[in-house]
Amino acid sequence: MTRDEKSDFAKGDDIPGTDQSSRSSQTQDQPAGVLPEQQKDLEQQPPPAPGPPAIAPPPNGGRVAWTQVLCGFCLFFNTFGILTSFGVFQTYYESTSSPFRRATSDISWIGSLQVFLLQFSGIIVGPIFDKGYIRLLLGLGGFLIVFGHMMLSIASAYWQILLAQGFCVGIGMGCLFVPSISLLPSYFSTRLGLAIGLASAGSSVGGVIYPVIMQQLVEKAGFPWAVRVLAFVSLVTLAVPFTLMRVRFKPAKARAMIDWTAFQDLPFLWFALATAIAFMGLTGYQILFAFYAKEQGITSTAFAFNLVSIYNAMSTVGRIVPNAISDKIGQFNVLAPAVLLTGAVYLCTMATHTQGVMIGITLLAGFFLGVLTAMPPVCLAVLTKDKSKIGTRIGTGFAIISLGTLTGGPASGAIVQRSHPLAWTAVWSFTGACMLVAGSMYAALRVARSGWKPLVKA
Template identity: 50%
Template sequence: MDSHQVVEDVPKEEMAPMDFDNNHTANEADAKKQSDFEASAKPPAPTGGPSPPPDGGLMAWLQVAAGFMLFFNTWGMLNAFAVFQTYYESGELFEASSSDISWIGSIQCFLLQLTGLVAGPIYDRGYLRLLLVTGSFMVVFGHMMLSLCTEFWQVLLSQAFCVGIGSGLLFTPTVSLLPTWFSTHMGLAIGIASSGSSLGGVIYPIVLYRLISQVGFPWAVRSIAFIALATFMLPLAVMRMRVRVPKPRAVVDWTAFRDAPFMTFTLSVLIVFIGNAVLIFYVSFYPENRGFTDTSMAFYMAAIFNAGSILGRILPNWLSDRIGVFNTMAPITLILGVTVACMAAVRNEAGMIVEAVVTGFFSGVVVALPPVCFRVLTENKSMIGTRMGQGFAIGGLGLLIGGPSAGAILGKVEPLNWTGLWVYGGVAGIVSGLIIVLVRIMRAGVALKVKA
């Protein structure tokens, strides 16, 4: 019996061709809605050829807002380390040399970068939510434990290792995800998101300094943890992966070591991180030790430095979308090196404030533009998580080296060798800028009007 026979056997009063068509259409619509709902609840399907980024729209800009909060609580906390360094130098919590204290911030910086070796491939496999939850918990938990510390080794474990690893689980996915939502506005989007680190570097030092004097160090640190906990809610609520790779990737992309422009640029990041570590760790302690400012203004110097870097995170990235990322980063990195060396010429409070603002502005390029550069230098975009984590892990060695080596140059006996410290940081910035010029030539030649 065929289908037509079935229809003929149905009594006329039960047959309603128009009703059948309407019911069939309604069923199809219901099925489509159910399918769309199920698709939205699942992680993005693996794809070998992802569609072009939307380059805007509500969901894309929500990713930027979420990234802003993650930068706020990763690099933003790290940018506040100058306040911790100055407080630890006072000896109220424990006794240690400048070089030993700087190991806390250096290990925290390094682990923020090194963890990318693990976080990148995990992100590529589609486990963004796991990274966000785990990283957020470790940052908050690490600060809660820091509030209970009374010895150097305890601070090292909680602040350097726990917070450092948690920050790394959040940072690499952030800079890997945003480029999948933007194309022509990629630099601006990452710049806006990374300006969260500057705002964090303004708010956290002020909160820490003001509360230490009012409620003590333990509750000041707990307050920071509560701020972080509240601001982590936005990324957990809105962050979404748009693209997943078709199959799991290796933890390390060995082809990157044969990619001359990629590895040369990674070397430049390593070197500029050395110079930037000098600023992050000593911008507050320097004016207090030299007597340029009182203790109160010395603590605020970290906030002034990071306030200057807000525009330094956004404007260079906006410019890079128009003239090219390497055309932007190379000269700004060279200028950063020069301005760091000029710190040695500061003689009063006014000069220190100007230097903090200027170096803060140019240091914005150190965090905001490398993710864009790594993205441009990665031909296979589905490997961006692995490549990004790998590049920052190698570059992070500069942060590990920078703090302790700067502390060794500074010395332990008064008067401290501040001139040697700032020359060291300045030369690192200049050398890094020259290496980026080389990368630019490797990609686009010596023609000045080429966007590269």
């Protein structure tokens, strides 16, 4: 056999019974080591179902992401911005111009009910948000806030005001609160603290503007028209998130309304309990501090309204600066000492007898208000490992926290009534003690997570 013949034999050319194309087809279609019967079974099997698309990491910036921060600002403006203005309503309802006469603790129930419904609604609103129905929540929440204030403008009895301002507005704010804090973690990770701090500054701006509206218009146009103007401001500002707010991704499958695994997460439960205690003290303080200044003769009634604006204006700094710092050193390294210092400020209020000192206490309390209201959503997001459940987890956490806000105002009001003339010493002792206990619990959680080294990010 010549060299050319050997080459042709190696290629399979001119071999009887051999088809070059059929051999090539067998080589391509049949994997090595697979019998024809097995190959036929493999061909009959359906292709595997495609899995859910991978979720891209948060952009941490860009036009769309910062637009969501603006939308969150408007939502905070009409949730906590209205809540932190309740001191103005408390002072008005305690005055001789009030349409009804009720005890301080009864009036406190209105503000406490608002905060409770805002936070407790999260256990229902959170899963609805996770399913992508953000437009429904924004529309329903906006309608209830505007409608509730319109009904408040024509209410004349305590039970009517409780229904309109407490229940209707409170549920409306509950529909908006979870979207305001749950959407941003999908757009930000490394700058989450700054993003939520900027968004939550809306509550400070609302807490300045709404008291000014009430103070100026109650005297000139009367309480009904002052509340109507407040409703129109809410309507205009809530149109922004309704138009521009967007969910970045939806869950791959439907989820249960309650995430029961949250109740097995000890750090999550510990944090929620500590925050409930903190908000118990916070709610009592912010409802009564302006009334305290007026009732004790420290300031005039008009300046008591201004104290609420000062309180909320200073909270802007407390929302943005500490949150931005927390991105660098850790959320719990900021929150724990801030809440302990808040307790000290509340205790110092009992020794306040002049307008200058009262302004100083108000500035400090306002700064720490910003820290306490802006930091918990960030901490809850950090404690949530599965980010697709962020709405459900934050809703569950604030449902637990709402138990503290529901009881804080009425409890403080009841203390004021029972122990006069030592009432104010007792109530500031109560609110300060709540903060000291909560701050100690935050510190314990920080140590449990990251150890005793103070320079470790935690």
